[in-house]
Amino acid sequence: MTTVSHALNDKGRVDPATRALVAQVVHQLGYRANRHAQGLRSGRSGALALLLPIRTDARADEALSLDFYLRLASAAAGAAFSQEQALMLLPPTIVQTGLHGLGLDGGIVVDPSPRDPRVSLLAGQGLPVVTIERDLGRPDDLWFVASEAAVNARQVLDHLAARGARRIALLVPRTDWGWATETLSAYDSWVREHRVPRLITPVAMEPGEESAFLAARRLLDRPRPPDAIFVVAARFVRGVLRAAEAAGRRVPGQLLIAAGVDSLQAREGHPPVTALDLHPERQAEAAVEMLLARLNDDRVEAPRYIPATLRLRTSTGGQPVTGSS
Amino acid sequence: MTTVSHALNDKGRVDPATRALVAQVVHQLGYRANRHAQGLRSGRSGALALLLPIRTDARADEALSLDFYLRLASAAAGAAFSQEQALMLLPPTIVQTGLHGLGLDGGIVVDPSPRDPRVSLLAGQGLPVVTIERDLGRPDDLWFVASEAAVNARQVLDHLAARGARRIALLVPRTDWGWATETLSAYDSWVREHRVPRLITPVAMEPGEESAFLAARRLLDRPRPPDAIFVVAARFVRGVLRAAEAAGRRVPGQLLIAAGVDSLQAREGHPPVTALDLHPERQAEAAVEMLLARLNDDRVEAPRYIPATLRLRTSTGGQPVTGSS
DNA sequence: AGGTTCTGCCAAAAGGATTTGGCATACCCC
DNA sequence: GGGGTATGCCAAATCCTTTTGGCAGAACCT
Numbered sequence: 001m002t003t004v005s006h007a008l009n010d011k012g013r014v015d016p017a018t019r020a021l022v023a024q025v026v027h028q029l030g031y032r033a034n035r036h037a038q039g040l041r042s043g044r045s046g047a048l049a050l051l052l053p054i055r056t057d058a059r060a061d062e063a064l065s066l067d068f069y070l071r072l073a074s075a076a077a078g079a080a081f082s083q084e085q086a087l088m089l090l091p092p093t094i095v096q097t098g099l100h101g102l103g104l105d106g107g108i109v110v111d112p113s114p115r116d117p118r119v120s121l122l123a124g125q126g127l128p129v130v131t132i133e134r135d136l137g138r139p140d141d142l143w144f145v146a147s148e149a150a151v152n153a154r155q156v157l158d159h160l161a162a163r164g165a166r167r168i169a170l171l172v173p174r175t176d177w178g179w180a181t182e183t184l185s186a187y188d189s190w191v192r193e194h195r196v197p198r199l200i201t202p203v204a205m206e207p208g209e210e211s212a213f214l215a216a217r218r219l220l221d222r223p224r225p226p227d228a229i230f231v232v233a234a235r236f237v238r239g240v241l242r243a244a245e246a247a248g249r250r251v252p253g254q255l256l257i258a259a260g261v262d263s264l265q266a267r268e269g270h271p272p273v274t275a276l277d278l279h280p281e282r283q284a285e286a287a288v289e290m291l292l293a294r295l296n297d298d299r300v301e302a303p304r305y306i307p308a309t310l311r312l313r314t315s316t317g318g319q320p321v322t323g324s325s
Numbered sequence: 326m327t328t329v330s331h332a333l334n335d336k337g338r339v340d341p342a343t344r345a346l347v348a349q350v351v352h353q354l355g356y357r358a359n360r361h362a363q364g365l366r367s368g369r370s371g372a373l374a375l376l377l378p379i380r381t382d383a384r385a386d387e388a389l390s391l392d393f394y395l396r397l398a399s400a401a402a403g404a405a406f407s408q409e410q411a412l413m414l415l416p417p418t419i420v421q422t423g424l425h426g427l428g429l430d431g432g433i434v435v436d437p438s439p440r441d442p443r444v445s446l447l448a449g450q451g452l453p454v455v456t457i458e459r460d461l462g463r464p465d466d467l468w469f470v471a472s473e474a475a476v477n478a479r480q481v482l483d484h485l486a487a488r489g490a491r492r493i494a495l496l497v498p499r500t501d502w503g504w505a506t507e508t509l510s511a512y513d514s515w516v517r518e519h520r521v522p523r524l525i526t527p528v529a530m531e532p533g534e535e536s537a538f539l540a541a542r543r544l545l546d547r548p549r550p551p552d553a554i555f556v557v558a559a560r561f562v563r564g565v566l567r568a569a570e571a572a573g574r575r576v577p578g579q580l581l582i583a584a585g586v587d588s589l590q591a592r593e594g595h596p597p598v599t600a601l602d603l604h605p606e607r608q609a610e611a612a613v614e615m616l617l618a619r620l621n622d623d624r625v626e627a628p629r630y631i632p633a634t635l636r637l638r639t640s641t642g643g644q645p646v647t648g649s650s
Numbered sequence: 651a652g653g654t655t656c657t658g659c660c661a662a663a664a665g666g667a668t669t670t671g672g673c674a675t676a677c678c679c680c
Numbered sequence: 681g682g683g684g685t686a687t688g689c690c691a692a693a694t695c696c697t698t699t700t701g702g703c704a705g706a707a708c709c710t
Contacts, residue, residue, distance in 0.1 A: 036667095
């Protein structure tokens with residue numbers, strides 16, 4: 001028993017040949033260590049929690065950027081699984097009910113707000129947390145995976161400028177999520193550097209589409225309207241497209257539109273909207289990897305930044321002559 | 326110890342007053358039974374698996390009806406959690422890797438095909454399975470939650486007819502999923518009863534939008550084109566809308582469109598498309614409830630059918646004068 | 651008082667993996 | 681052969697809950 005246990009867990013002193021033999025026989029017999037017994041002994045459960053920023057009371061027909069989160073969740077499940085870990089999807093209600101007894105080793109919190117109850121919930125139980133996007137409420141915490149918000153913002157702005165935009169408006173959600181804040185300050189410095197007007201419109205996150213529609217409408221009715229709109233949140237995209245249509249602007253003829261996060265709304269917009277693919281799959285994989293390394297006291301790079309890819313679509317003139325990724 | 330255990334698990338003979346006292350003290354102390362020890366003893370893990378019909382190689386920009394599945398997954402997590410169970414999201418890759426040792430009590434498989442490897446995987450381990458939508462490959466299995474495909478199809482067809490449609494085409498996915506098949510036969514009997522032409526176009530599930538576009542295009546170019554299209558799969562919606570636009574048909578003026586499953590594409594279509602809300606949340610709750618009842622040998626109604634709600638939108642003329650649900 | 655019922659308490663076992671320290675064997679080298 | 685090293689084996693303890701059968705005291709009834 002000792003030898004087999006050591007062989008399977010890479011502990012103790014076991015002859016490499018014996019290790020191989022054990023592995024072979026174990027495979028042949030289909031033996032699997034009992035998770036409960038293992039958990040009981042080790043205190044580890046082999047389960048990671050995933051907490052998405054979805055509100056309980058979100059109306060079904062509210063246009064959240066859901067496909068982003070499903071891609072992320074699916075990839076996280078795969079990444080966890082490939083390391084023999086289970087991924088538990090926790091419902092938004094968890095912050096009210098508390099995670100009673102539920103055996104968890106750690107959690108991944110997506111898009112944390114400062115003092116996010118989801119983070120406190122896990123941290124309060126002494127569970128390690130990795131966030132996807134930075135938690136501005138804990139500036140010293142380095143356990144996060146994030147997009148390069150500033151780099152990404154510049155990429156979008158440069159692209160819009162290259163396509164002829166001179167007056168780029170920023171439609172940014174009123175939220176304390178890290179990437180929104182960082183995008184805002186990147187925009188700030190970009191317009192200052194390029195000596196172009198600063199046109200910032202904060203928009204309420206709820207109800208999203210409608211508030212974006214009204215904001216864009218007002219923007220386009222100005223005496224000197226913008227010739228491009230950088231729409232930071234996915235859920236604003238459709239409202240902006242509707243506003244452009246209502247204002248009689250041709251896209252991309254008279255108005256360029258680009259989104260900070262790719263989504264179904266952007267891909268299937270009318271016209272399709274250029275957007276940043278933040279690669280939620282890669283973010284999820286990196287987060288799982290980081291969390292597990294942390295649990296095992298392995299050394300990992302933290303934080304980790306995942307580069308984005310700008311998906312060029314009709315709303316900014318489509319693919320350039322020189323092919324792109 | 327015996328008394329506390331009995332009190333907590335509603336077993337044995339314990340004075341009700343003592344039960345209450347135990348509950349109170351347990352609450353005060355914040356005691357939680359160790360899941361591993363419990364699992365080790367009982368053989369139960371307290372975890373349910375959820376297997377969505379998402380393919381590993383699904384391209385990111387392929388328009389799946391993702392929000393349906395995220396709503397479903399989120400609700401399932403909530404329902405499981407309210408009964409002290411964890412919901413594990415299993416990655417699509419699980420069918421290749423097999424669920425090694427992973428402690429699971431049972432699983433929910435969404436949209437099973439006949440001989441679905443996800444079902445065999447769980448069943449092969451002796452784990453009880455509940456499916457969402459019927460598994461046509463196991464006609465004797467009653468452990469499923471489903472929409473009332475036939476009733477729903479008639480509801481859509483009646484609605485289209487009430488809005489003036491006389492030649493209703495059916496765009497149905499080539500798939501062996503239960504609801505698609507049942508919708509097809511419901512359409513069949515409906516057109517026979519109403520003595521209207523039978524216009525069935527099977528469309529390949531992949532790549533979805535494009536195949537639907539081409540199919541709808543061909544349909545509309547016929548000498549006697551349909552005046553309404555019943556689009557069964559969510560992913561076809563946008564292709565059909567594009568085809569209508571390309572063919573110069575006004576929607577709903579010259580062509581009515583209704584979808585068999587509500588989705589972002591339908592809600593945010595151009596124009597928004599009338600669609601059946603299958604209430605994925607309710608389906609998920611019912612499935613979790615059924616699975617747990619089965620595990621506990623409780624009596625439950627099985628199968629269970631969840632009524633759908635037709636969301637009236639512009640594509641069929643919008644809300645009727647008399648308000649609706 | 652004797653019998654019965656109710657209820658709390660006790661001790662022990664089971665569930666399966668891991669860890670520990672030490673023992674024992676085999677092998678190698680000088 | 682003596683000393684050393686490498687490795688397999690062993691027994692016991694631990695992780696924590698649930699279940700079992702029986703014991704013991706309290707309360708009640710006739």
